[in-house]
Amino acid sequence: MRAYGLVVRMWVRSTMAYRVSFVMMTVGNFAATALDFVAIAFMFSHIHALGGFTLPEVAFLYGTTSTSFGLADLVLGNLDRVGRRVRDGTMDTLLTRPAPVLAQVAADQFALRRLGRVTQGALLLGWSLSRLDVVWTPVTVLLLPVMLVTGAVIFGALFVVGAAFQFRAVDAAEVQNAFTYGGTTLLQYPPSVFAKDLVRGVTFVVPLAFVNWLPALRVLGRDDPLGLPGWVDFASPLVALVCWVLAGLAWRVGLRGYRSTGS
Numbered sequence: 036m037r038a039y040g041l042v043v044r045m046w047v048r049s050t051m052a053y054r055v056s057f058v059m060m061t062v063g064n065f066a067a068t069a070l071d072f073v074a075i076a077f078m079f080s081h082i083h084a085l086g087g088f089t090l091p092e093v094a095f096l097y098g099t100t101s102t103s104f105g106l107a108d109l110v111l112g113n114l115d116r117v118g119r120r121v122r123d124g125t126m127d128t129l130l131t132r133p134a135p136v137l138a139q140v141a142a143d144q145f146a147l148r149r150l151g152r153v154t155q156g157a158l159l160l161g162w163s164l165s166r167l168d169v170v171w172t173p174v175t176v177l178l179l180p181v182m183l184v185t186g187a188v189i190f191g192a193l194f195v196v197g198a199a200f201q202f203r204a205v206d207a208a209e210v211q212n213a214f215t216y217g218g219t220t221l222l223q224y225p226p227s228v229f230a231k232d233l234v235r236g237v238t239f240v241v242p243l244a245f246v247n248w249l250p251a252l253r254v255l256g257r258d259d260p261l262g263l264p265g266w267v268d269f270a271s272p273l274v275a276l277v278c279w280v281l282a283g284l285a286w287r288v289g290l291r292g293y294r295s296t297g298s
Contacts, residue, residue, distance in 0.1 A: 038134035042142035050147050057148060064151030068105075071223070072097055072159060086227035091166035092255055093225065098160025099179075099247040100222040103186030104215070105153035111141045111191045112149060114198035115208045121201065127295050137286055140198065167255070175254050178269070182254075185271040186246035190215060192278035193241075199282075199289030218243045226252075226260050234260055242278065245271040 050057050075097065079090045088096075117140060120126040129139045169175065197211025204210070218241070226234050226248050238244040238261065252259055253268040 036138070039138040039142045042139060043145045047145065047147055050145075060148040061151045064148050065155045066151075068101065068152045068155045071220075075223070086225040088225040088227070088257075091163045092257075093223075094159055094163035095167060095255065096225065096247060096251055097223040098156050098158075098163055099182055099251060100186065100219050101156030102153055102160060103156075103183050103246055104190050104219040105149065105156050106183075106187035107190035107194060108215075109146075109149040109153060110187075111194040113143055113145070114141055114194045115201075115211055116140065116143070117198040118201035118204075118208050121293070124295070126293065136290060137195070137198075169254060170256065178250050178254055182247055182250040182271060185275040188275040189242065189246050189271075189278050190218070192275070192282035193218070195279075195282035196285045199285040202289035202293050214241060214243075218246075222247050231260060238263075242274050245274040 072094070075085075075093060076090065078085065079093075083089070085093055114137075117126070120129070120140070126136075129136050132139065193214050194211070197208075197214065200210065201208065218237075221229075221237065222243060226244070234244065234248075238249075249259065249263070249268045250271055251257075253265075259267075
C-alpha cells in the first residue's frame with residue numbers, strides 16, 4: 036500500500052500541474068458515462084417498465100454498479116496494461132524495483148479523471164433513492180454501503196485476474212474488458228431481462244451478480260429470478276473475499292510464469 040500510495044501521489048501532483056486540463060477531462064469522463072443512462076432514459080420514454088423494473092429501479096441498479104466499477108477502475112484500472120508491458124519489455128524494469136509489481140502496475144499513470152464515472156454513478160444513485168419507495172430497515176441501510184464496497188472489491192479482483200492472464204496471453208486486454216467493462220454494462224439492467232442460464236453464469240461462475248443484483252433485489256423488495264435462499268443476498272462480502280484470494284493466487288502464478296521479452 037505504501038508503494039502504491041507513493042506512485043499515486045506522484046501522478047496526482049503531475050495531473051494537478053495542469054488543472055484546467057484535469058477539469059476538462061474529468062467532465063468529459065462524466066459526460067461520456069452519463070450518455071449510457073441517457074439511452075436508458077430515452078428507452079423509458081416509450082415504455083413504462085423494463086423487465087418489470089421502473090426507471091428509478093433501473094437507475095438504482097445503474098448507480099450502484101457504476102459507482103462500484105468506477106472505484107475499482109480508479110484504483111486498479113491500469114492493470115489492463117500488463118500485456119503491453121510484457122510486449123515492450125518494461126515489465127522487467129518493474130521487477131528490478133524494491134516494490135510489489137502489482138502495486139507499481141496498478142498505480143502507474145494513475146488517472147484521477149476517472150472520478151468522473153464515480154461521481155456520475157453516485158449522483159444517479161442519489162436520484163434513484165429519492166424516487167424509490169424503499170422500506171428502510173437497519174439491514175437495508177447497512178446493505179447499501181456494503182454493496183458498493185464489496186462490488187468494487189469484486190471488480191478489482193477481476194482486474195487482477197485479467198492482468199494475470201495477460202502474462203500467458205499477451206494480447207488479452209479485450210478479454211479482461213469483456214468481464215470488467217462488459218460486466219458493469221450487464222449489471223446496469225434488471226436480471227429479469229436476461230435468460231436464466233446467463234443469470235446463473237454470473238452468479239455461480241463469474242460472481243458478478245453479487246456486485247449489485249442480489250443485494251439490490253433485497254433493497255428493492257424484488258424476488259430473485261433463480262429462487263436462491265434469502266441469506267445469499269448478504270453473501271457479497273464473503274464472495275468478495277474469496278474472489279480476492281483467488282485473484283492473489285492467479286497473480287502469483289502469472290508473475291512466476293513470466294519470461295522476459297529477451298529470454
